[in-house]
Amino acid sequence: MKNLGYLQADPTDFPSKDGLTAFQQSEHDAVQKYRRSLDQADRGLAGNWYERDYDDSDWKPLALSQAWYLHDAFAGPGVVWMRCKVEVPPLYQGHPAVLDLGTLVDSDQCYVDGQLVGETGYRYPPRLYPVGHLGAQMQITVRLRIDTDQGGGWTPGKRHCLRIVDMDQAQIDLDASGSWRCRRGLWAPPAPIEHYPTRMPAACFNAMVAPLAGLQMSGVLWYQGESNASRSSEGYGRKLIGLIQDWRRLFHRPDLPFIYVQLPNLKIEGQQWPRLRDEQRKALILDHTAMVVSCGLGEDNDLHPLNKKAVGERLAYAAQSIVYGADHPAMGPRISHAERREEGIVLHFAEAGSGLVANGPLKFDLVDSSSGGVPESLSGIIASSDMILIPLDSDRALGNPVFVRYAWAHSPRLPLAGEDGLPVSPFEVPLDQILPSR
Incomplete structure (x- = not known):
């Protein structure tokens, strides 16, 4: 098996001018070729399914609450198209709006009245697409590319709406519109696997932390653990303690403050989040540490919750205490x-x-x-x-x-x-x- 270019030296794997090794470049090229092949074979692009006046009357009706991998249309890799005609109440006509589509798996292109208004290349970012000033009616078309054989679709439980920008709390609920329809543009094999150097042992440390050795540090804010919850929760506490101690050695600060975030709430099958949270808690045995509890700040259905501000405020509150000497506790009891x-x-x-x-x-x-x-x-x-x-x-x-x-x-x-x-x-x-x- 060919090495990945980081664990062993191989002249053929030295980074190219764009920062990728030859091995990475070949994988990257394979993924791009796969995506181009989907575009070329997609009946929807060939048939202009995104046009405002396209006749979708023979498409299958679809509720967004069902538009997930459990639905036959979303059960495997390829391309799925979805369309919805929205009647805009007179009160909202003429006002600027943003389409809020939550998150989708894996990537999407969104059209309004036949014009591309936004696209996102992977699953986690929220889809917030400005659509200009509203008329009396609008045709929304979403082209969704699913890469894996696990299937994909719309993230359940997310808000899907048309938000009126200059009218506080005003929105049109897209889940309740009742006029969504879907059709498969293409069934395809799964996308090729693409490896990333940041996921290789010690890659992030060697590239981003080790070069800072010897600098004066006031403290560390740390947020990690999601990937460990899927494979190795047991013993995570010992690993986190070892990381803290090693960084303290690296920066010549035996008392270097280390503040980290406990995993938030998330309903996810096949994971060990409760155990991982408890392992994170065990690192508090070290002096000058604090743990931000983020349960309740996250979203049950999103690995990357949007409420980053509240997490940041709790981190800052802890830092005020253990770094800057404020007279309040760094964390809860x-x-x-x-x-x-x-x-x-x-x-x-x-x-x-x-x-x-x-x-x-x-x-x-x-x-x-x-x-x-x-x-x-x-x-x-x-x-x-x-x-x-x-x-x-x-x-x-x-x-x-x-x-x-x-x-x-x-x-x-x-x-x-x-x-x-x-x-x-x-x-x-x-x-x-x-x-x-x-």
Whole structure:
């Protein structure tokens, strides 16, 4: 198997003038050739399916809530076309507008009245396409290219609307229009795989971090973990601790502040987000660290949520504390340990300030080996400024080991917080074991 040009030296793989190695260039060219072949074979482009007056009466009706890989039309690679005629209320006519199509998998071209108004080359960016001033009617046509055999389509749960720019909150709901139709322009094999140097071991570090060695740093803001949740959540905490310690060595700062973001809420199958979040929490054993809890700031259906500002504000709030000495906590209260008492299970929290706050019912899962490890949902109450009590009958027998979990879900609610409103992180804690403290 040919090496990728970074792990071993190979004269044929040295970067070309445009920054790509010969191996990368060949893969890049193969992908571009694939996309050109789709364009050439697409019946929709050949037949001008994007034109305003094209007759789509024989196309299949489509609800956008169904326009995903579970629908036959979106179940494999190729090109799918979608059209919708929108009647614009007189109140909105003459006003500038933006098409908000959420996100789509994988790439799209959007036409209004036969004119291309926007295109996006991959799945994650929000589709926000200006369409000028509105008339009485508009024809929207979306050409969607699906690259993988997993299928694609419109991201479920996203808002799909025509937003009126100069009228606050005014919009036309495209999901409820009821006039969407779709047709396959082409079925195709999956796109060729394209490797990226940033995904190779140590590539980002060698190119972007190592050259900064010796510079004076005030601190580090770090956001990563999504890719690990899909393959190797266990042990991530040790890796993150090792990274922090290595960067502190590199920059000659044993106390270099390191503030990182815990993964946000996301409903995604086949992933280990709850476990990865708890592994991220374990790096707080190191001094001069803080973890921004982002659950509740994300979107259940988007790996790249739009609300970046709130995450940035929490990072800045933490930096004010551990970098610049502000008199407030860097993050919400942290679980310290759990113990069994006569009245039940008591959870202890560190850095709770003047007290814990419950913004809703407090639910915890008890994972007991004696019951086969099946989680049992229990209620808790705030017992003091830094303790939660989960009542249990005094004669209730527990096995070994026993774990208590809080917010152990892909997209949990976080009702427990500190006095400043910063939420307590999701966690899993063993019963009657004193955890290491920093």
